Amino acid sequence: MTHTRSLTTVSRRRVVAGVGAAAAGGLAGCLGGDPGDGSTSAGDGTNAATTADESAIGDASDASATVGMIYALGGLDDRSFNDAANRGIQRARLDHDVAFANEEPSAFPELRSKQASLSESNDPDYDLICCVGFLQADGLSAVASEHPDQRYAIIDSAVDRDNVASYVFREHEGSFQAGHLAGLVTGRDVSVGAGSTVPDERTVGFVGGVESDLVRKFEAGYRAGVDHAAADASTLATYVGAFDDPESGYAAAAEMYDQGADVVYHAAGGSGLGVFQAAQEYGRYAIGVDSDQSRSNPRYADVILASMVKRVGTAVYDAAERTIDGDLGTGETAALGLAEDGVALVYGTSLGPVIPDDVRAAIAASGDRIVAGDLSVPSDPEELN
Numbered sequence: 001m002t003h004t005r006s007l008t009t010v011s012r013r014r015v016v017a018g019v020g021a022a023a024a025g026g027l028a029g030c031l032g033g034d035p036g037d038g039s040t041s042a043g044d045g046t047n048a049a050t051t052a053d054e055s056a057i058g059d060a061s062d063a064s065a066t067v068g069m070i071y072a073l074g075g076l077d078d079r080s081f082n083d084a085a086n087r088g089i090q091r092a093r094l095d096h097d098v099a100f101a102n103e104e105p106s107a108f109p110e111l112r113s114k115q116a117s118l119s120e121s122n123d124p125d126y127d128l129i130c131c132v133g134f135l136q137a138d139g140l141s142a143v144a145s146e147h148p149d150q151r152y153a154i155i156d157s158a159v160d161r162d163n164v165a166s167y168v169f170r171e172h173e174g175s176f177q178a179g180h181l182a183g184l185v186t187g188r189d190v191s192v193g194a195g196s197t198v199p200d201e202r203t204v205g206f207v208g209g210v211e212s213d214l215v216r217k218f219e220a221g222y223r224a225g226v227d228h229a230a231a232d233a234s235t236l237a238t239y240v241g242a243f244d245d246p247e248s249g250y251a252a253a254a255e256m257y258d259q260g261a262d263v264v265y266h267a268a269g270g271s272g273l274g275v276f277q278a279a280q281e282y283g284r285y286a287i288g289v290d291s292d293q294s295r296s297n298p299r300y301a302d303v304i305l306a307s308m309v310k311r312v313g314t315a316v317y318d319a320a321e322r323t324i325d326g327d328l329g330t331g332e333t334a335a336l337g338l339a340e341d342g343v344a345l346v347y348g349t350s351l352g353p354v355i356p357d358d359v360r361a362a363i364a365a366s367g368d369r370i371v372a373g374d375l376s377v378p379s380d381p382e383e384l385n
Contacts, residue, residue: 063097065128065323066128067092067101068121069102069316070118070132073106080291084311098324103118112139115143128152131152131154137158140159140161141161152165152330153167162330167333168335170377172217172220172221173221174308174310174345177345178345179223179229180225182229182265183226184230186199193350193354194279194280195279195284197285205261206223206265207238207267207272208237208239208268209241224377243271244271246277249268249278253279266289267289268289272288272289276288276293285305286305288308292346292349294349302351309345314342315334
């Protein structure tokens with residue numbers, strides 16, 4: 001059984017200038033990603049971030065469909081969840097002449113007000129309103145009931161309304177593979193890139209953002225994967241309480257590296273940039289989340305072993321395409337896991353090529369077993385106790 005130690009005291013250290021600025025948009029609902037993650041799945045049409053002024057509503061009368069995009073708190077240019085969603089709608093624009101408008105709420109109450117204002121709009125009259133992030137669920141449940149003729153999609157949560165199509169992800173399955181990788185690396189004598197292991201410690205870490213049922217799925221899968229690879233390994237785990245605080249992410253990871261952690265996996269949005277900075281400073285390794293963070297944050301590519309990506313853009317693209325085709329699955333929930341290519345472990349651009357073949361083979365095999373139903377992955381850390 002994997003041993004979990006919660007960190008109750010976390011030392012703060014100065015984070016290098018610029019990390020905070022790079023993560024200012026990090027609150028992402030919490031999480032998501034898809035290409036550019038180096039994978040082959042659909043859902044990507046651009047590189048890196050797309051800003052709000054590239055919203056392409058234009059002449060909606062000529063569009064195949066008009067979509068209102070309401071992003072998670074933190075907005076665009078987060079190099080993660082929101083940017084992945086934006087890539088999905090950008091691809092729909094390129095492939096299907098979809099027109100769209102971007103809305104970036106800056107505070108929680110604005111989520112529902114944006115939903116309501118777009119629902120009441122006549123110019124344009126939106127064919128679909130796409131709500132990105134689990135924090136939008138409560139507001140959308142109310143707004144959708146008030147506007148029964150409006151079609152909605154919510155990404156990363158489920159809303160039980162006849163006019164809402166819901167997309168959720170089995171994050172614990174992809175996180176299992178992240179943990180499997182960490183468990184195979186800890187205990188080995190590894191020295192590549194800017195990092196190295198402390199093989200006699202057999203310790204890894206997990207840093208979450210805001211503790212919630214959703215983020216706990218990441219922790220549960222990760223811990224189970226570590227246990228699958230190395231039952232005697234210890235997993236340190238903590239939540240920093242925010243998705244946009246890289247300094248706290250740095251402090252949490254630094255404490256873990258101080259305690260001998262070889263690899264730290266984060267599910268903390270912009271706070272995770274601090275994890276990467278700590279990995280570089282301590283000469284250890286990290287695993288990213290949402291998008292391939294060795295691509296979206298290349299200055300940390302020399303310590304990022306891999307990233308657990310979520311195909312948020314694929315879900316957005318699917319909702320837009322189905323709206324055009326008239327078969328949007330309103331009243332239904334689509335669950336996207338390894339089998340659906342909704343989540344995946346993507347190896348880092350710099351370190352991926354040096355990950356041993358036997359490690360890759362073992363992770364591929366566990367993924368096949370999960371897809372086949374031969375390996376069950378817990379979605380709550382309590383299931384591991």
